[in-house]
Amino acid sequence: MSRLPYFTVLALFIVVGFLSGCQEGSISGGYVDPALVVPTEKIPSEYVYVAVAAAHIEGRITRVVGRVKRALNNCCRNATGHVDIVVVADDGAVLDAVSVLFRPRNISKTGKKSAKFKADLPYAVPEGTVLRLRYHDSLDAADKEAYADALFQCEQNTAVPEEHTAVLLP
Numbered sequence: 001m002s003r004l005p006y007f008t009v010l011a012l013f014i015v016v017g018f019l020s021g022c023q024e025g026s027i028s029g030g031y032v033d034p035a036l037v038v039p040t041e042k043i044p045s046e047y048v049y050v051a052v053a054a055a056h057i058e059g060r061i062t063r064v065v066g067r068v069k070r071a072l073n074n075c076c077r078n079a080t081g082h083v084d085i086v087v088v089a090d091d092g093a094v095l096d097a098v099s100v101l102f103r104p105r106n107i108s109k110t111g112k113k114s115a116k117f118k119a120d121l122p123y124a125v126p127e128g129t130v131l132r133l134r135y136h137d138s139l140d141a142a143d144k145e146a147y148a149d150a151l152f153q154c155e156q157n158t159a160v161p162e163e164h165t166a167v168l169l170p
């Protein structure tokens with residue numbers, strides 16, 4: 001008699017487990033051990049913004065991937081720039097500040113209205129780290145088309161918290 005509900009519940013568990021498993025994964029695809037996931041914080045910006053961000057430790061690097069989107073109210077402005085990334089320790093110290101270009105370089109006004117970025121930090125971030133990400137409309141590194149996905153230093157990284165102590169990684 002009670003067999004049907006039992007199997008229904010079991011099936012639900014499997015489906016829910018499968019779905020949450022997918023969400024743990026990085027958007028670049030593939031399963032990521034939840035223990036290696038690094039939390040990200042997307043800082044809002046007006047006309048273009050970081051819509052998706054995910055990070056995880058992969059061996060001796062920290063991979064950050066995501067998407068930058070053209071805001072709905074942004075019909076006509078250029079959507080060029082880069083993503084500022086700041087590594088913040090659990091005590092608020094800024095460990096690193098880097099930037100990366102996205103592609104396409106100018107986000108289309110039609111279709112997906114988004115661009116991808118990928119940044120490989122050349123170290124595994126310490127436990128308790130949060131990565132802050134913000135879109136920056138600066139033209140810094142705009143001429144570095146060939147170096148998409150490569151990190152560079154932005155002169156005025158917009159993701160640095162207002163109050164922090166700077167302790168750069170060795």
Ligand SMILES: [Zn+2]
Nearest residue numbers: 084136154157
């Ligand atoms: Zn910047």
